[in-house]
Amino acid sequence: MQADRTATVNASLSAAGCTAERYLTERRHGRKGGSRRAALLLGALLSGLERRRRIVVMTNLPWNVRDLRRALATGATQASELTEQALARSNRTLHRNTYLWQDAAWTRAEAARVEAMPRGTAGAFGDGRSALWGVPISVKDCFDLAGAPTTCGVRFYRDRNGVAARDSWLAEQLRSMGAVIVGKTHLHPLAYGITGENPEFGDCIQPGTEDALTGGSSSGAAASVMEGSAVAAIGTDTGGSVRVPAALCGLVGYRSSLGRGDWRGGAHLAESFDTMGWLFRDLEDAPLLAAPFAPANAGAVRKFGRFAHVGESFLGDCEPEIAASFRAAIRELQDLGLEARAIETGWWTESMEILAPLQASEAARIHAGNFDQFEKPISDRLEWGASLGAAELATLRRRHADFRARMDELFATRELVMLPCAPVAKLASGSGQSVDQVRKRLLRYTSPFSLAGVPIVAIPCLPGGMQLAAARENDEALLELAAQMGAARKASQKRQMSS
Secondary structure (H helix, E strand, O other): OHHHHHHHHHHHHHHHHOOOOHHHHHHOOOOOOHHHHHHHHHHHHHHHHHHHHHHHHHEEEEEEEEHHHHHHHHHHOOHHHHHHHHHHOOOOOOOOOEEEEEOOOOOOHHHHHHHOOOOOOOOOOOOOOOOOOOEEEEEEEEEEOOOOOOOOOHHHHHHOOOOOOOOOOOHHHHHHOOEEEEEEEEHHHHHHHOOOOOOOOOOOOOOOOOOOOOOOHHHHHHHHHHHHOEEEEEEEOOOOOOOOHHHHHOOOOEOOOOOOOOOOOOOOOOOOOEEEEEEEOHHHHHHHOOOOOOOOOOOOOOOOOOOEEEOHHHHOOOOOOHHHHHHHHHHHHHHHEEEEEEEEOOHHHHHHHHHHHHHHHHHHHHHHOOHHHOOHHHHHHHHHHOOOOHHHHHHHOOOOOOOOHHHHHHHHHHEEEEEEEOOOOOOOOOOOHHHHHHHHHHHHHHHHHHOOOOOOEEEEEEOOOOOEEEOOOHHHHHHHHHHHHHHHHHHHHHHEEEE
């Protein structure tokens, strides 16, 4: 029993530099000066116990940006404590591959640097610091972080490029805001896929499951939030790479307007469609995550009064539970006072015909000369993209411009548009479905908004997720509406619990 107690205390107090054996030995032998040493060691022991108690208390707090920032601002916790929790929860996927790069010592040093940042009195939390100060986050491994490799989901680029000499623009922004980067996350190879499968680093399976894929390409980003190693996770979205993982994993997703942020030090898939974004848990956190992509001159936040949604005919291949969640989300927006109207979307059928070849062509230029380094489904797409001629591409560009203009008219009239992120609640690993079948089914739902370049919030439902989009550069208003939905849901839950 004594040995068990000693082992427990030792495990808890190792960070304090004190062991129970050493303390008990000092007391037992009563050496000269032993009482003083014992007192010092007892102080270290008690300090360690207090640190452990605070960690247990913090674990019980909601793991979201708003609540953790309040606790940081009041001193109820420290960035270093949150960092230890995040590191302890890392890589809880089936294949232990949430992160493709992680250095615990570097992350701890970052937490110490953040804690040393000066305190003020302004800002949303009254401490003069950003909304991300002290918050553990993860970054998709297609953005450079000084001293770390950038894989883009393949060993070829990790080995060829070595470690990055400087931070990407995005990493610079996050670090200057005081965010604590826990590591660089798993992704579908080249960010060119929507399932999260990766033959080199292993498929990304949802934490706590044996066969449920996270979706991709921001696969590790979703896993990091699910397992609690990150409060929010940086992802990218070209054809649905934030939206689909968010929906499959029960998370919130935010895809920013096309053109927000700076891609210096970031690896593109297709520049005409690539956007930055976040995955996180709590809808009420959404407005806090407009940064770091928001422009300095972001205008006043507008209020929406109406929205459009796809009709029942669009949902033909939806699982019944997803369709039911969609109808419930429509009612949620109506309950917030927004007028709803179903729209005809037959003209959206050409969206995949436009997006897929343009995306493949741009990706082929980026990865020219290296196609044979990648798995066959991706190399085949790259070969196809490289084969497209100038005249064909010019026609596709015109079709894209026409489609985008028509989408702009839709948003000008209806303000918001909603449809499911994906027609399914789960993607099973090793299901036997062909890559092309899965891609086509999912991209039918995501490609219209990708062509439009609009901001989107993925609204988590039970099951699935709904994508709610606004006109370009209406990000802040959209995020505020998402927070209102989150607040309304919490109020409804409280009423149900009290009744």
